[in-house]
Amino acid sequence: MKFTSLGFLAFLGFNWLVLISPAIAQITEKEELVGEFSVVVEDIRVEGLQRIEPGTVFSLIDIELEEIVDRKKVSEAIKVLFNTGFFEDVKVFLEGSTLIVELKERPSIGSIDISGSKEFKEEALLEALKKIGLFESEIFNRNLLEKAEQALKNQYLSRGKYNVKIESTISPLLRNRVAVGIVIEEGDDARIEEIKIYGANEFKEKDLLNLFSQKTKNWLSWYTKSNQYSREKLDGDLETLRSFYLDRGYLKFEIISKQVSLSPDRTKVFISILVNEGKVFKVGKVNIIGDLLGQSDYINENLSLKTGDIFSNINLQKSLLVIQDRLGDFGYAFARAFPVTRFKDESQTVDFEINVNSGNRVYVRRINISGNAKTRDEVIRREIRQLESAWYDAEAIRLSRSRIDRLGYFQSVEVKTLPINQAQDQVDIGIEVEERPLGSISAGLGFSSSENIVLTAGISQGNFLGTGTNVSFQVNTSDISQTYAFSYTNPYWTDDGVSRTFDIYTRKFDANQISSLGDYKIDSKGLGLRFGIPFTEFDKIFFGTKYEATDINLGLSPPRRFEIYCIPYxxxxxxxxxVLSLGWIRDTRDNGLAPNTGTLQRANFDYATPLGEVEYARLTYEIQWFRPVSKDITYATNLETGYGFPLGGTEFPIFKNFYAGGIGSLRGFANRSIGEKDEVDGSSLGGTKKVVIKNELLVPLPGNTGDRTIRIFGYFDAGSIWGESQELSFEEVRATVGIGLSWFSPVGPIKLSFGKPVKKREGDEVQTVQFQLGTSF
Structure with missing residues (x-):
């Protein structure tokens, strides 16, 4: 066969195409990139996305079309995509000139379920997981889950749960989601079996251990959990121990070591503490240097740190505070005092050089109030004595805080001085309040041998609509008395703080319900108007008038004294x-809810004028006095006195007599049972003279140290009521002792007391258990 030149060339071309056709086919298929390469990318395709937008990927890989791409460029893109945490796998392929990015997204968290937790609330644990990065709709990361497991375990270990077991499970859900399950087995608590302090020679180990919040098992451990080991609490107890020694002059006291060991079953904890007490040091020379603004005499006079005294760290801190507060009174908000100590071991004294840096004088730019969701700003601002755009005044700020606290509208009041970075001579004052419930329903319950159960109730609304006005509608529907009283008080009737009060009331009293009082009923109706004028930051005088009409309904066997009184009428x-009234009140308490220091005094004089059918005068005086015995213990005393006498030739109204007895008066005795007795039936008539003094020692409930809303107290009450013809005498005085519980509970204030008379007279009615409740709404 003959071939032409053209045919031969065609034959060679056909065979060459056959030979290279696999190679051509190969580069048009998706090829994973290996080794070194360089290619011009004409298109980019992203595959495998479900929730994430392709545009997000394009912005991350930083590869443009018509750009030459090599291995380094692709590796950087893969690294960036992995670092986002969105993807479980990233692959890059080349299909011709098209760059294909194949992604496998990490699943998102569809749900998180925690079971088995008793020590912590599930909401608190979920919030903790959220801070780590585990929460619903977030991309699931197994490393974060392992981190969360360890964090949760550490929380349980800090609570003494050494047998805790935490296991997590991952269950797939639709739409590339997973359900995270965390199962917690808390195990038995690690309880403190023994605490030993070695090296303490000057103080008994028992006394030192009483300082600790953590203790070995006692009869209250089931409630306080004080024998449950906690690493953080142990550190706090060691600081308390250190402070105890420092306050008694042991300046070189040191805790050498602490050892915590577990029993084999990890349920018992043994704590050993080794200390070195050192020697007692006295205060040597005290030298204050720096700019004292001419206040050196005041500062030296008020320093608690005195030469020759045994050193006390409390006195040192008080002295530093005196310096800082005094300079703060002149506008130096950030004045600081730094002590430098020089020990003299041979004389066991320590000299102090206190360096004072007054800083810049500043003025207040703004006063910001927060936390008052219901109370209007103006109600708080009118109690503030620090002015905006005025020099900073620490004393005015302290007074402002005290006045806001005494309103009684807030659970807590915090005042902070906030520096302004852009201006060294300006500060903002932040006042943060936590509101109390504004209304209350009150109830009282008592038990006695004569009345069995006595129940009273009432309703009132304070800080009405957050305006600072007090609107009260008191309703008392007990068997003994019925009261319907409406009162409206505007404490700032004028901008200067003059208050105005309207009262209207009707009261009925059925003495027949109390066996000791006799058979009679009193029905009183009245209305009144009062004004109050402040004349210092702590004092206010009141004056006003009221009209009152009273009917006495005598039963079949009323007290003889009532029969005699009613003859002229x-x-x-x-x-x-x-009645015209004049009063005075002075309030220096640090808190209107649970005072720890300060006094409250009230004096009132009522004069029934000749314009009415009876003319008399009635004086009352009361003082409440609070003093801290220690950081957590408060002593309180309350003196109540009263005196009434007739005028204009009339008798003193018997229904205006003073009475004593009951939880609000002389505890341990029945309500209104103390007073002059009727000569015929022995019923209580009250009297025209009253002296009652109540004493309480309030201590925190064990396990709630520092919480003043719930306290137990021991009390001693003494006093009596004397009739018009009786002289004040000790023979008539009654006295009781007892214990009780005071609690500002979530449902309102609760008071429970158990009392026993230690001095009583024949015929007195004893009320051993007394209970009072106030429910908030």
Whole structure:
């Protein structure tokens, strides 16, 4: 066969195409990139995305079309995509000139379920996981889950749960989601079996261990959990121990070591503490250097740190605070005092050089108030004595905080001085309050041998609509008395703080319900108007008038004294009176809810004028005095006195007599049972003279140290009521002792007391258990 030149060339071309066709086919298929390469990318395709937008990937890989791409460029893109944490796998392929990015997204968290937790609330644990990065809709990361497991375990270990086991499970859900399950087995608590302090020679180990919040098992451990080991609490107890020694002059006291060991079953903890007490040091020379703004005499006079005294760290801190507060009174908000100590071991004294840096004088730019969701800003601002755009005044700020606290509207009041970075001579004052419930329903319950159960109730609304006005509608529907009283008080009727109060009331009293009082009923109706004028930051005077009409309904066997009193007013024994009143109140308490220091004094004088059918005068005086015995213990005393006498030739109204007895008066005795007795039936008539003094020692409930909302107290009450013809005498005085519980609970204030008379008279009615409740709404 003959071939032409053209045919031969065609034959060679066909065979060459056959030979290279696999190679051509190969580069048009998706090829994973290996080794070194360089290619011009004409297109980029992203595969495998479900939730993430392709645009997000394009912005991350930083590869443009028509750009030459090599291995280094692709490796950087893969690294960037992995670092986002969005992807479980990243692969890059080349299909011709098209760059293909194949991704496998990490699943998102569809749900998180925690079971088995008793020590912590599930909401608190979920919040902790959220801070780590584990929460619903977030991309699931197994490393974070392992981190979360360890963090949760550490929390349980810090609570003494050494047998805790935490296991997590991952269950797939639809749409590339997973359900995370965390199962917690808390195990038995590690309880403190023994605490030993070695090296303590000057103090008994028992006394030192009483300082600790963590203790070995006692009869209250089931409630306080004080024998449950906690690493953080142990560190706090060691600081308390250190402070105890420093406050007694042991300046070189040191804790050499602490050892915590577990029993084999990890349920018992043994704690050993080794200390070196050192020697007692006295205060040597005290030298204050720096700019004292001419206040050196005041500062030296008020320093608690005195030469020759045994050193006390408390006195040192008080002295530093005196310096800082005094300079703060002149606008130096950030004045600081730094002590430098020089020990003299041979004389066991320590000299102090206190360096004072007054800093810049500043003025207040703004006063910001927060936390008052219901109370209006103006109600708080009108109590503030620090002015905006005025020099900073620490004393005015302290007074402002005290006045806001005494309103009684807030659980807590915090004042902070906030520096302004852009201006060294300006500060902002932040006042943060936590509001109390604004209304209350009150109830009282008592038990006695004569009355069995006595129940009273009432309703009132304070800080009405957050305006600072007090609107009260008191309703008392007990068997003994019925009271319907409406009162409206605007404490800032004028901008200067003059208050105005309207009162209207009707009261009925059925003495027949109390066996010791006799058979009679009193029905009183009245209305009044009062004004209050402040004349210092702590004092206010009151004046006003009221009209009152009173009917006495005598039963079949009323007290003889009532029969005699009613003779001039027969046949219906009704009287009316127009009363002028003058009063004074001084309040220096640090807190209107649970005072720890300060006094509250009230004095009042009522004069029933000749314009009415009875003319008399009635004086009352009360003082409440609070003093801290220690950081957590408060002593309180309350003196109540009263005196009434007739004028204009009339008798003193018997329904205005003073009474004593009951939880609000002389505890341990029945309500209104103390007073002059009727000569015929022995019923209580009250009296025209009253002296009652109540003493309480309030201590925190074990396990709630520092919480002043719930405290137990021991009390001693003494006093009596004397009639018009009786002289004040010790013979008439009654006295009781007892214990009780005071609690500002979530449902309102609760008071429970158990009392026993230590001095009583024949015929007195004893009320051993007394209970009072106030429910908030």
């Amino acid at each position: 027969l046949p219906d024994c009704s009287t009316n009176s127009l």
